[in-house]
Amino acid sequence: MRCGLTVVALAGALATVSHTAFAAGDVKAGRAKAVQCAACxxxxGMSKLPEAPNLAGQTEEYLVKALNDFRSG
Structure with missing residues (x-):
């Protein structure tokens, strides 16, 4: 379960925390943002909704690309 929480926290941090905060290791901000990700x-990191992909077990390359695509619309 800890691994899944780490993935969710990482995804939240990459998606919404500024580069400065992420580089500084703002774990508290990442966790706060991850709550929004965990809803779906x-x-x-294992989705209960068919329209939301699993985050757990994905490669770093996949997650970075998906988050950047999401951010850019």
Missing amino acids: HGID
Whole structure:
């Protein structure tokens, strides 16, 4: 479960925390943002919704691309 939370926290941090905050290791901000991600992607990164992809088990390359695509619309 800890691994899933880490993925969700990382995804939240990459998606919404400024580069400065992420580079500084703002774990508190990342966790706060991850709560929004967990609503659809699950607390452990395993989605319960068919339209939301799983985050757990994805490669770093996949997550970075998906988050950048999401950010850019």
